Amino acid sequence: MFNNLTDKLDKALHVLKGHGSITEVNVAETLKEVRRALLDADVNFKTAKEFTNRVKEKALGQNVLTTLQPGQLMVKIVKDELTELMGGDTAGIDLSGSPSVILMSGLQGSGKTTFSGKLANFLKTKKSKNPLLVACDVYRPAAINQLHVVGEQIGVEVYSEEGNMDPVDIATKAIAHAKQNGFNVVIVDTAGRLAVDEEMMTEIANIHAAIKPNETLFVVDSMTGQDAVNTAKTFNDRLNFEGVVLTKLDGDTRGGAAISIKSVVDKPIKFIGTGEKMEAIDVFHPSRMADRILGMGDVVSLVERAQEQFDEEEARKLQKKIAKNQFGFDDFMKQIQQVKKMGSMKDLIGMIPGAGKAIKDIDIDDDAFKGIEAIINSMTPQERSTPAVIDGNRKKRIAKGSGTSVQEVNQLLKQFNQMSKMMKMMQGGGGRKMMQMMNKMK
Structure with a gap:
């Protein structure tokens, strides 16, 4: 979403990084690039010009705060003006009337x-x-x-x-x-x-x-x-x-x-x-x-999407399983299904601050879980509920049944074990604290 515009604005605002202060010269240089980035993104010329004029007026009309570098201050001003340009407040929909x-x-x-x-x-x-x-x-x-x-x-x-x-x-x-x-x-x-x-x-x-x-x-x-x-x-x-x-x-x-x-x-x-x-x-x-x-990024929307798929009753059952070391591949599959319901993988990763830039040239397929699901579906009920029973012969059978390699099966088992240990560690209140912190961000 807006990858090209994001890249160009990042380069434009990079001009001010390293400068000790905001001056008319470096602001003009930065905003020339910002205007060019907006025009390349097919923004109306008059809109782009008025936007950069307002940013310039605000940037030159205030001193740099002690906690901010010039580049950071310019990013904040551009962010505030972009928000206003796109409407400022979130607009609701009128659902009055019968119907x-x-x-x-x-x-x-x-x-x-x-x-x-x-x-x-x-x-x-x-x-x-x-x-x-x-x-x-x-x-x-x-x-x-x-x-x-x-x-x-x-x-x-x-x-x-x-x-x-x-x-x-x-x-x-x-x-x-x-x-x-x-x-x-x-x-x-x-x-x-x-x-x-x-x-x-x-x-x-x-x-x-x-x-x-x-x-x-x-x-x-x-x-x-x-x-x-x-x-x-x-x-x-x-x-x-x-x-x-x-x-x-x-x-x-x-x-x-x-x-x-x-x-x-x-x-x-x-x-x-x-x-x-x-x-x-x-x-x-x-x-x-x-x-x-x-x-x-957009952490608030990411948290909201996660909470929409969050089932408290299922979460309680899952907590008990993790506490008793009974977390299996059937439970893991349920978590995958919940993540898939949240939206496209690239969109979700793009909501994580800094991640959008890291994945801009990577094509992330919405079927990213397909291989994992195939491996899990090739397991017997016993293997899914008790992964510890999966030995060498079972791995060969699972790999053949899922159209994958033994190496890929080993990789999934290793990642699953690491995740299980991490989830066990979070049982001591860490998970709840994390959710409370994320809720405060809303």
């Missing part, structure tokens, strides 16, 4: 239908809502079927009408259906086009007027950069939407849309899509995103 109505808008190919499903899943699992998805894209042949597939995947009902080509009528009837059947959120997926045209704008404006949504969200493919920002402005002039959704942030995005869009349309980014899975949706936090852009 609350959310209208999805955007161009074709922006990921609107998929994101509608992700949002429904988010509201169902995180907000305990009972959402209804509504298929109002009556033009794209596969759109209605796609939404039904997504709805079935996440266990959410989809309202559609075969043969009805009037999206306003479908949306209106869907809301009536929601009221009669106890749905408290209605998410209306609308048609997109390959370009902004009058017919499309009139249609979605008519839907908007008919259903009077609590929230109209504009879905943007973040990989389209500045074009996405310009399109958002056109939509906002017509619809006056409440917020923006950035999809495909896990791709090779330059970051220009995320940084520019708030300043251009003056509407907050509310959600981001970070992968293909239905769980790959995050509330947008400007401060945390600024940290990530500057290579500082």
Whole structure:
């Protein structure tokens, strides 16, 4: 996420490292590189210029604090200004009303239908809502079927009408259906086009007027950069939407849309899509995103994701097993499944401060655990519960069954033993202290 921008900003801010003080000359040199990094990331020129002017004004308007070096102070100023540029505070979503109505808008190919499903899943699992998805894209042949597939995947009902080509009528009837059947959120997926045209704008404006949504969200493919920002402005002039959704942030995005869009349309980014899975949706936090852009990681989001997968009852059972030296490969497999549910491995590692830079040129596959899972699945129940019984002959059989080598089996057994010892050591309160410390960071 934003790897190129992070690298270029790091090089730009490196100019001040080693200097004893902030001067107009070294600030100008640094900010010239910062502006160039922003423009390379497809940030709007006016936005980039105004941003660097504000940073310059703040940098020259204060003395370096005794605890900070000039480079550190500049990083702090840039971080604060990036946070403000992307919206400052985290924006919530309006879920008032019976039902609350959310209208999805955007161009074709922006990921609107998929994101509608992700949002429904988010509201169902995180907000305990009972959402209804509504298929109002009556033009794209596969759109209605796609939404039904997504709805079935996440266990959410989809309202559609075969043969009805009037999206306003479908949306209106869907809301009536929601009221009669106890749905408290209605998410209306609308048609997109390959370009902004009058017919499309009139249609979605008519839907908007008919259903009077609590929230109209504009879905943007973040990989389209500045074009996405310009399109958002056109939509906002017509619809006056409440917020923006950035999809495909896990791709090779330059970051220009995320940084520019708030300043251009003056509407907050509310959600981001970070992968293909239905769980790959995050509330947008400007401060945390600024940290990530500057290579500082995002520990708070990492802790939150971990806690979402944390089952207290399972944790108690696991603690007892560790205390009795009964921690086995079945337990290890459960931990792997929990980690996988947290998101893509590269994204998770990128949340650790300093780790993003270390892995920027490394391709980390989401199937990173595939070999480990294959080895564990090739073990007998006895071997999984009591790894100590695994001798040379068993290792050969496990390696053959998993398509791996004896060396890889040995490596896993060694790592498992080391981890078991570490977990045993943490039983004396260390683990609880670590979790308490992480909670304080929130």
